[in-house]
Amino acid sequence: MSRPSVPDDIRTCHAALEKQIAAWDEAYHGRDAPEVSDAEYDEKRRELVALEDRHPALKHEGGVSDRVGSAPDSAFRKHRHRVPMLSLDNVFAPEQFEGFVARAARFLGLDADATAALRFVAEPKIDGLSISLTYEHGRFVRGTTRGDGIEGEDVTANLRTLHDLPETIDDAPDVIEIRGEVFMARDDFFALNAQQEARALRPFANPRNAAAGSLRQLDPEITRQRPLSLFAYAQGYSDRRVAATHFEYLARLRAWGFDVNPRSELIAEHDIADYVTRLARERADLPYDIDGVVFKIDDIALQTRLGFVGRAPRWAVAWKFPAEQAVTRLEDIEIQVGRTGALTPVAHLEPINVGGVIVTRATLHNEDEIARRDVRIGDRVRLQRAGDVIPQILGVEPGDGSAERGPPYVFPDHCPVCGSLAERPSGEVVRRCTGGLICRAQIVERLIHMVSRNAFDIDGLGERSIRAFFEDGLIARPGDIFRLARHRDTLIDREGWGAQSVDNLLRAIDERKTISLERFIFGLGIRRIGENNAKLLARHYGSFDAWRTQMLAAVEPDSDARASLGAIMGVGAAIADELAAFFAEPHNVETVNDLAGELVIQDVERAEGGPLVGKTIVFTGGLERMSRPEAKAIAERLGARVTDSVSKKTDIVVLGTDAGSKATKAKTLGIETLDEDGWRALAGLD
Numbered sequence: 001m002s003r004p005s006v007p008d009d010i011r012t013c014h015a016a017l018e019k020q021i022a023a024w025d026e027a028y029h030g031r032d033a034p035e036v037s038d039a040e041y042d043e044k045r046r047e048l049v050a051l052e053d054r055h056p057a058l059k060h061e062g063g064v065s066d067r068v069g070s071a072p073d074s075a076f077r078k079h080r081h082r083v084p085m086l087s088l089d090n091v092f093a094p095e096q097f098e099g100f101v102a103r104a105a106r107f108l109g110l111d112a113d114a115t116a117a118l119r120f121v122a123e124p125k126i127d128g129l130s131i132s133l134t135y136e137h138g139r140f141v142r143g144t145t146r147g148d149g150i151e152g153e154d155v156t157a158n159l160r161t162l163h164d165l166p167e168t169i170d171d172a173p174d175v176i177e178i179r180g181e182v183f184m185a186r187d188d189f190f191a192l193n194a195q196q197e198a199r200a201l202r203p204f205a206n207p208r209n210a211a212a213g214s215l216r217q218l219d220p221e222i223t224r225q226r227p228l229s230l231f232a233y234a235q236g237y238s239d240r241r242v243a244a245t246h247f248e249y250l251a252r253l254r255a256w257g258f259d260v261n262p263r264s265e266l267i268a269e270h271d272i273a274d275y276v277t278r279l280a281r282e283r284a285d286l287p288y289d290i291d292g293v294v295f296k297i298d299d300i301a302l303q304t305r306l307g308f309v310g311r312a313p314r315w316a317v318a319w320k321f322p323a324e325q326a327v328t329r330l331e332d333i334e335i336q337v338g339r340t341g342a343l344t345p346v347a348h349l350e351p352i353n354v355g356g357v358i359v360t361r362a363t364l365h366n367e368d369e370i371a372r373r374d375v376r377i378g379d380r381v382r383l384q385r386a387g388d389v390i391p392q393i394l395g396v397e398p399g400d401g402s403a404e405r406g407p408p409y410v411f412p413d414h415c416p417v418c419g420s421l422a423e424r425p426s427g428e429v430v431r432r433c434t435g436g437l438i439c440r441a442q443i444v445e446r447l448i449h450m451v452s453r454n455a456f457d458i459d460g461l462g463e464r465s466i467r468a469f470f471e472d473g474l475i476a477r478p479g480d481i482f483r484l485a486r487h488r489d490t491l492i493d494r495e496g497w498g499a500q501s502v503d504n505l506l507r508a509i510d511e512r513k514t515i516s517l518e519r520f521i522f523g524l525g526i527r528r529i530g531e532n533n534a535k536l537l538a539r540h541y542g543s544f545d546a547w548r549t550q551m552l553a554a555v556e557p558d559s560d561a562r563a564s565l566g567a568i569m570g571v572g573a574a575i576a577d578e579l580a581a582f583f584a585e586p587h588n589v590e591t592v593n594d595l596a597g598e599l600v601i602q603d604v605e606r607a608e609g610g611p612l613v614g615k616t617i618v619f620t621g622g623l624e625r626m627s628r629p630e631a632k633a634i635a636e637r638l639g640a641r642v643t644d645s646v647s648k649k650t651d652i653v654v655l656g657t658d659a660g661s662k663a664t665k666a667k668t669l670g671i672e673t674l675d676e677d678g679w680r681a682l683a684g685l686d
């Protein structure tokens with residue numbers, strides 16, 4: 001039977017969705033730093049599944065719709081689970097739960113009575129990360145994360161730092177995998193975030209990410225300092241059956257010394273809805289965030305027969321709660337000015353409890369959103385907290401008409417901090433203060449950015465200190481941070497400081513006087529120059545002097561320097577323009593020079609004695625992931641000589657697409673050839 005063909009545009013759309021979701025998965029599961037809200041993520045995933053339902057030919061082996069989590073991080077030792085670690089299918093309403101039961105009954109061939117006799121274990125669905133614990137002869141030997149469900153990361157040493165984890169278990173099978181959830185209680189999470197902020201480190205988006213980020217540390221000592229908890233709730237591999245039912249298994253886990261959620265209950269189908277209602281009511285009072293209930297068919301023999309399909313077991317399902325919402329009064333709209341001058345509206349709310357968290361601030365996104373929802377000061381607004389810390393305003397609650405509303409909100413066209421004009425280029429949603437160099441808000445935000453973790457990473461110099469030092473005139477521009485030692489006496493006299501903490505701070509600053517070029521570039525906080533671009537620039541130019549010389553030359557729009565800047569793969573013309581605009585401003589150049597004068601900026605490691613030193617290399621055919629000029633520049637930087645034609649003196653020929661006669665010639669002469677991936681690997685680019 002031939003497969004129905006899928007129109008090209010649908011295929012393209014499907015591929016784009018897969019690519020986007022895979023990237024978000026990697027950010028969320030791999031780096032514990034989600035790039036979008038769960039709601040936005042779930043919507044795209046639903047779109048993908050709907051598309052594949054309509055066009056089954058789109059489904060393919062290893063496709064995103066069947067995938068769990070993301071691949072293990074290479075920084076950890078990989079470990080293959082004996083039994084895969086899966087995700088769960090979701091239901092949101094009673095009919096959907098009935099559908100789940102009906103599918104299981106059909107699969108097992110159960111009649112109505114047998115179906116009615118099914119028992120389920122209900123467990124709160126905690127938002128953490130699942131882990132697998134292997135015990136051999138009763139001793140804990142290995143702990144792993146879920147990873148992509150097949151292979152996880154070995155985090156044994158980190159898990160050993162958890163108080164709730166039994167080191168030994170009695171009367172256990174020779175080999176058993178016990179599964180559960182590592183999570184962070186809500187109060188612990190807020191305390192950790194406050195600590196992160198005080199130290200100018202990035203706060204975590206939600207307790208799940210905080211738990212995952214804390215467990216997936218290369219240094220177990222960091223994990224030890226993080227308040228992680230563990231609930232055990234499932235079994236993986238076992239060479240001997242330890243219980244006939246899941247509920248008995250939970251009792252067994254308790255006897256072994258694991259924490260098992262005390263709200264786990266054994267119930268019949270007709271009690272399901274009641275359990276959901278009860279737990280939803282208790283939700284805000286629980287010390288941890290939950291996003292639903294997990295229901296598992298209790299009989300383990302039936303579980304085994306049911307097995308799994310795609311990315312989820314057939315014998316369990318997650319009943320997801322809607323995101324927590326509340327209604328409160330919008331007291332004010334504050335306009336915050338960011339590092340790059342962006343004006344961001346923040347809602348000030350009459351304090352309200354949303355799912356156990358007192359909320360006083362929420363995001364209003366941007367000017368257009370406020371207008372679209374016609375949000376006005378004094379309105380009663382509906383807000384939602386969905387896993388993430390910062391709640392969103394969903395809209396205005398309809399009033400009863402008795403109260404008069406305030407006037408429509410007018411977004412300011414001047415910076416509230418420096419009074420400069422705030423412009424909004426056509427096609428952009430963000431309005432920006434044009435005061436750049438005189439805008440105190442931008443100056444302070446840049447300083448805060450500069451000392452942050454991925455830039456200069458100065459221990460003990462957090463947002464609060466920067467603001468205070470700036471207010472008192474101790475720091476006015478970046479270079480001043482490295483001249484703070486001159487104010488040692490003044491600092492010691494400050495409230496809450498003392499000789500010792502000041503000296504610690506000065507030492508921490510001193511340690512950062514030697515800095516890598518990429519951190520230096522990133523630390524400048526130039527718009528659009530994030531860590532990735534900073535790295536690309538550093539690698540490309542190699543030294544601070546080379547970089548600065550080229551940036552100054554690139555100010556001229558038609559210069560070679562501008563063209564080659566834009567040609568760096570991943571940089572592009574728009575970013576090149578941004579850098580040029582930055583260096584066109586004499587004050588910026590002065591600031592950069594002043595800062596650099598205080599520092600030792602390290603050159604990017606040249607591959608001395610690397611695989612390309614002294615080699616003659618020829619590129620032929622088209623490269624997909626970089627331009628030819630860039631490839632040439634990289635090869636030269638790594639010590640190679642790049643020529644146009646293949647001869648006996650050629651050492652390496654890199655074959656792009658449609659390589660043609662040079663490929664043939666290389667073959668006749670017996671010269672080493674590489675494809676693009678091989679070239680990237682040799683150059684250390686991947």
Ligand SMILES: NC(=O)c1ccc[n+]([C@@H]2O[C@H](COP(=O)([O-])OP(=O)(O)OC[C@H]3O[C@@H](n4cnc5c(N)ncnc54)[C@H](O)[C@@H]3O)[C@@H](O)[C@H]2O)c1
Pocket residue numbers: 024025028029034035036037038039041042068069086087088123124125126127128129130146181233234294318
């Ligand atoms: N914002 C983003 O960019 C982004 C990206 C990827 C995933 N996500 C979110 O992650 C979720 C999907 O992740 P998922 O695949 O881990 O699925 P899931 O969280 O919906 O369900 C499976 C997980 O539930 C957990 N769980 C908690 N209590 C349990 C219990 N008692 N028994 C069994 N399991 C229990 C386990 O860790 C298990 O792996 C979605 O909510 C999605 O929105 C968000």
Ligand SMILES: [Zn+2]
Pocket residue numbers: 337415416417418419420433434435436439440441442
């Ligand atoms: Zn301003």
